[in-house]
Amino acid sequence: MSLHPERLPSSLILVGAGKMGGSMLEGWLDVGMNPSGVTVIDPRPSEEMTRLCAEKGIALNPSDQPSGPDVLVLAVKPQMLETAAPALNGYLGPQTLIISILAGKTIGDLTGRLPAASAVVRAMPNLPASIGRGATGAAANAQVSETQRLMADALLASNGIVEWLPSEDLIDAVTAVSGSGPAYVFHLVECLAEAGAAAGLPPDLAQRLARATVTGAGELLFRSDLPPATLRQNVTSPGGTTAAALEILMRDPDGLKDLMREAVAAAKRRAGELAG
Structure with a gap:
């Protein structure tokens, strides 16, 4: 695993802090992410997540809507995308990179439902990411800059290996091999x-x-x-x-x-x- 904490974003919104989202957050903190730059959005956070945010000084469901972060990570259930899209769109700034781990939701699905979206990385992690030994396949659209790709790599690599795919079309095969x-x-x-x-x-x-x-x-x-x-x-x-x-x-x-x-x-x- 090649970790580059200097490539981590200064501001990040995590939407969905369940098992996978929470594991990713712990991985970012372990490799040096500044917790004061992280905001967690989850309508029903677990006791463990509430405690972690309080201990680390992470903003959890703040009353003032955050906007324009370097990165927005989507870790909600895929079926929630439709209803959550209007609120999610309000978080995005012109330079925000979206990293989605929503199974079955293509980059086209995301940009279609989030008009403010531009740069998008679609990633497929697997369960061992929860112990830092995951295998993640990732694909980026043409709007993702090299700096953003390196930033995404630093975030995803905190939970295991990352393999960058030449085409989003390979995500289904990644799902079949390492996801399942x-x-x-x-x-x-x-x-x-x-x-x-x-x-x-x-x-x-x-x-x-x-x-x-x-x-x-x-x-x-x-x-x-x-x-x-x-x-x-x-x-x-x-x-x-x-x-x-x-x-x-x-x-x-x-x-x-x-x-x-x-x-x-x-x-x-x-x-x-x-x-x-």
Whole structure:
């Protein structure tokens, strides 16, 4: 992760401080964002968010409407965009960069509902962003300057890696791989634990072993520069137990590769349907 606190904006409005919005805010503060430059807009903030704002001196739902920040981050539920648009439009200044994490809402949707909008970055973070280990795909429209892109990168990178996409059209594929991907991994743990129980392990022991195996393998992958295929080969002795299992997982057709392609294609297709 490449962090550049000097690129953080001096003024920012966060609209929506739920789990993802709140995690992003904590990430910005952790890398040096000045809390006095942050305003949080959320009609029903959690007790934790209310306490955080009070402790850090962050303006929470101020009576005087803020306007013209360097950045406006949209983290509300996508279905709220329509009703919230008039108020959101009032926050925007001519140089305000919008960063949206609204699933299924295109840059065209945003500029269509927010006449004052110009520079827009659409981002798709994932759940591990809540612990600073997220994977975010981001796309910018032509109005985003290089300075604004670097500013967006600094904000998004506070929660994990950021991959800039050459086209917004790739967002649906990002959603299918990294956006939904944590659920695939969690299900892998479920399946591995169930298989362990079926092999004779007590279910609670199988659950602990499966969980530790997947989190440990993930951490090894995170720390290593080796390709996943090389790491797999390093674990696999010819003719051994791992090789026997991989013969099942890697069979062609109907192995894990084909199943994962089918799953990602289904998620991408559904993302397109929701955006349409």
